[in-house]
Amino acid sequence: MSSECSESSARPIPVVVLAGFLGSGKTTLLNHLLRSARGTRIGVMVNDFGAIEIDAMTVAGQVGSTVSLGNGCLCCAVDASELDDYLEALTRPSAGLDVIVIEASGLAEPQELVRMVLSSDNARIVYGGLVQVVDAAEYDATRARHPETDRHLAVADLVVVNKADRVPAAELGRVHESVAALAERAAVVDAAYGRVDPELLFERAAPRDGAGEGQLSFDDLREDEHAAHPHAGYDTVSFAADLPLHPRRLMDFLDGRSEGLYRIKGFVDFGAADPANRYAVHTVGRFLRFYPEPWPAGEERRTGLVLIGFGMDAEGLRTALDGCRVTGPDDTPEEHSMWGVLRYVPDKGDPEPAASEAADAI
Numbered sequence: 001m002s003s004e005c006s007e008s009s010a011r012p013i014p015v016v017v018l019a020g021f022l023g024s025g026k027t028t029l030l031n032h033l034l035r036s037a038r039g040t041r042i043g044v045m046v047n048d049f050g051a052i053e054i055d056a057m058t059v060a061g062q063v064g065s066t067v068s069l070g071n072g073c074l075c076c077a078v079d080a081s082e083l084d085d086y087l088e089a090l091t092r093p094s095a096g097l098d099v100i101v102i103e104a105s106g107l108a109e110p111q112e113l114v115r116m117v118l119s120s121d122n123a124r125i126v127y128g129g130l131v132q133v134v135d136a137a138e139y140d141a142t143r144a145r146h147p148e149t150d151r152h153l154a155v156a157d158l159v160v161v162n163k164a165d166r167v168p169a170a171e172l173g174r175v176h177e178s179v180a181a182l183a184e185r186a187a188v189v190d191a192a193y194g195r196v197d198p199e200l201l202f203e204r205a206a207p208r209d210g211a212g213e214g215q216l217s218f219d220d221l222r223e224d225e226h227a228a229h230p231h232a233g234y235d236t237v238s239f240a241a242d243l244p245l246h247p248r249r250l251m252d253f254l255d256g257r258s259e260g261l262y263r264i265k266g267f268v269d270f271g272a273a274d275p276a277n278r279y280a281v282h283t284v285g286r287f288l289r290f291y292p293e294p295w296p297a298g299e300e301r302r303t304g305l306v307l308i309g310f311g312m313d314a315e316g317l318r319t320a321l322d323g324c325r326v327t328g329p330d331d332t333p334e335e336h337s338m339w340g341v342l343r344y345v346p347d348k349g350d351p352e353p354a355a356s357e358a359a360d361a362i
């Protein structure tokens with residue numbers, strides 16, 4: 001097994017909650033994710049999986065997994081009270097999943113599901129954000145009939161304004177603006193038939209051993225929807241630094257991260273503040289976690305981050321991150337400077353120490 005593989009299996013599995021009003025296009029989006037997964041193994045939980053294309057799941061390599069659920073398939077019909085049991089089954093190392101998506105039924109309160117994920121005592125998961133799907137054509141009618149829609153949007157991390165094909169451009173723009181105003185810090189992206197870039201929801205898995213050796217997978221042969229809908233409207237900024245980052249200044253940067261900065265992923269070198277470990281960092285919307293892990297033997301000590309967002313000021317972000325670097329011996333982090341970072345490190349026995357805090361914010 002390559003070090004990449006063993007590393008990724010040790011990393012917590014993001015659990016993404018997918019919500020939206022009845023008929024807004026959640027299942028369509030999920031099918032799109034499954035189809036364009038390209039080797040990323042997605043576990044799915046839905047209340048009713050009748051509408052999921054089992055064919056797409058087979059293509060994505062989901063069916064026939066070693067996880068044994070009642071229905072023999074990773075896609076499971078869940079009752080909220082069973083959530084923990086299913087998470088337990090889906091996160092067994094033998095399942096080899098990279099991400100889990102829970103589709104809330106159209107009537108469910110997404111906050112409830114998010115709370116349940118955050119308060120789960122499953123040490124192998126990390127909350128991966130709340131994605132809310134909106135039907136652009138039914139937006140006004142849905143809000144009028146269901147005032148709670150506004151509340152649901154306010155707690156989302158990513159809002160997909162779906163059915164863009166069903167409304168004129170000007171109308172789509174109006175809905176987008178209205179959603180963006182209600183959705184506070186969420187990233188808002190327009191889509192038709194749920195075709196969003198999967199990278200917005202989760203990181204694609206690194207190729208596994210034995211994968212991609214000569215033979216094209218069924219996935220590869222499918223229409224490349226990813227290429228057909230390139231990165232609609234969002235930007236990616238990469239940042240690398242050979243000098244360690246100052247923990248307090250990085251926390252200031254993260255605390256003040258702008259609304260459009262939707263995801264950050266990568267590794268941080270805190271230098272003398274913790275010479276033994278590198279810190280995997282993971283943000284989605286307002287959610288932030290650090291995962292310290294020993295530096296792999298022989299690996300160069302450096303920071304590498306990828307920032308994904310909408311309407312970001314790339315130069316401004318790079319400058320701000322440059323400013324987080326430790327500049328020399330006179331700039332040694334003070335004794336307690338790691339405390340701010342350690343607040344976001346899950347405990348081994350209690351995977352989400354800040355869960356109640358995060359849930360309160362929802």
Ligand SMILES: Nc1nc2c(ncn2[C@@H]2O[C@H](COP(=O)(O)OP(=O)(O)OP(=O)(O)O)[C@@H](O)[C@H]2O)c(=O)[nH]1
Nearest residue numbers: 022023024025026027028106162163164192193194
């Ligand atoms: N025109 C158009 N139709 C869409 C789009 N996305 C989904 N649909 C259709 O809208 C209907 C509802 O889509 P679903 O994906 O089942 O919606 P859902 O949110 O999962 O529905 P529930 O499970 O009932 O809450 C289906 O007939 C889809 O084919 C889109 O972007 N444009």
